[in-house]
Amino acid sequence: MPQLRQDLITGRWVAVATERARRPDSFTQAAKESVAARDVCPFCPGHETMTPPEVLAYRAAGTAPNTPGWWVRVVPNLYAAFRLEPDGQEHQDGRFWQRDAIGACEVLISSPDHRATTPLLPRRQVEEIVQSYVDRYRQHAQNPALEHVLVLYNHGRPAGASLEHPHSQLYAVSLIPPSFLDELAGARRFHEADGECVFCRTLEDERQAGARVIFENEAFTVFAPYAARTPFETWIMPRRHCASFGDLEANEKPAFAEALQLTLKGFYEGLNDPPFNYYIHSAPLKADVSNLYHWHLELIPKLSTAAGFELGTGIWINVVKPEDSAAFLRERIQKEAAQMA
């Protein structure tokens, strides 16, 4: 059972996930190790038995679970850093305290096509991916043991993707992650002082300023945040105030899929398919924050390296102005949108 440990000094949380069972000497060659090509992809159709049994699949009528015929397939992560079944190993040894890392880790396979990364998929398929996010989010949101659900995508090995076949991931966890404590504290402070949602206010300010807005459709605004941490950091935010991604409405789904795909296409074409991470920030499940939180997607391309300064201080150094990265992406995405229209 993976364990959560908390640093006594900073309060920082770490999940020690020994399930992956990497021995220390397996790291000896890590720096020079080349990626071994996999003969067999466990996410490709026909290899369904290589993964744990599916928990959701959109598949052709008449096809059996865990056989081909699906177009989106969700399975538990074989190397789960969080698990739903506690084993009671929780214990305290003086000031060294650990508890079971309770939660769920899932893999959401984007498409049967091993090479079909999101920018290249039919729009309809991107909508199906978004639907799988919503379905699994809502499923875990009902579990009273859980506090938070994060949907994310790692693209490219430098961004932490270990399998090539395009897939998103879901982490449902039994604690409110520190990132959200920071966001919620700021949102609460702003709400108390100014009586409104800090995300709604930011959206309005960004739209008025204009310089960092990259793309808009009827329901979403894509922009470079004012204090972007890295070159080309990009956020996608619904203009309707809504705390939880689980409350995405059916009529917002096509607009979200469009905003997501055009943004990814802007990166793919404009920056030559760079590695990136994106994740959807949604309100903690049980926190009473519907008036002050506002779900959104944050995309962080891996075009620079967080080094000793960032690790040691928590301050980021960004070598590109967000206004410049926004102008660059805006031009590419408008071109893409025109070609698609």
Added chain:
Amino acid sequence: MPQLRQDLITGRWVAVATERARRPDSFTQAAKESVAARDVCPFCPGHETMTPPEVLAYRAAGTAPNTPGWWVRVVPNLYAAFRLEPDGQEHQDGRFWQRDAIGACEVLISSPDHRATTPLLPRRQVEEIVQSYVDRYRQHAQNPALEHVLVLYNHGRPAGASLEHPHSQLYAVSLIPPSFLDELAGARRFHEADGECVFCRTLEDERQAGARVIFENEAFTVFAPYAARTPFETWIMPRRHCASFGDLEANEKPAFAEALQLTLKGFYEGLNDPPFNYYIHSAPLKADVSNLYHWHLELIPKLSTAAGFELGTGIWINVVKPEDSAAFLRERIQKEAAQMA
């Protein structure tokens, strides 16, 4: 002039360092770019005019500044994300607020030898490197405009080193970095509750537990922290309670140099020279925390990738138990220490 921007929602700080003047389209090939070999290393002897004039050098008697003859040389960073001269561009545009990124960035060249990484240097030279850290720390600590001094080392390109010639870096900044606000809050909480320094307590607990201790000499303990963020995260901590690295005593210097070099040698030999970052955490310059803060060095090897989960939640996933990494390094370092003795 580089600018500091603060995220309205999280309070996160970002230094937008446009001095490096990378245009957005310079990132287009980043993912596939190979590292261009440099014909001429600006840190090698004979190339002193390729850097800004030196601010400190330990050099042979009779040699002129900015000429060969030095064994440690410190110069301002040509690509400084912080600068001491404000240009008054501080301004607020509605809720978008920025201020000058005031501070100093320096490069501390380890040795005239382009290939001599710390594990391979004579011990005497490592002591000289430590002396350069202390000298520059103390110099900046006297500047009333500054709040904090961080000394760090980036090793290897995956860890953010852009030049091969071994060098440390110093960042002196005019704000208390967020990492320290977290540490100080925890240290203060512990001190109020238990009446002692949380770092002293941790040292005692670790020495008693033993499982995570890697090496000890007369003044320093090297150990894997209980909630290590990454495989092989390692801390070096003085056993004498002391808040500021600037107060390192002359008789502690050889012990610190020994602990640092043996630790780095353990990584170099045991893990095949992996990329890493280390930084020295020392108390903020003006904070009255002498009873509750305790300087130390944190070393984070780059053997895993912080991906969407870490970025999105602030929780780290570590696939190796710190007890296991400590046992692995302890064995190597004891072998090294025996060979050197």
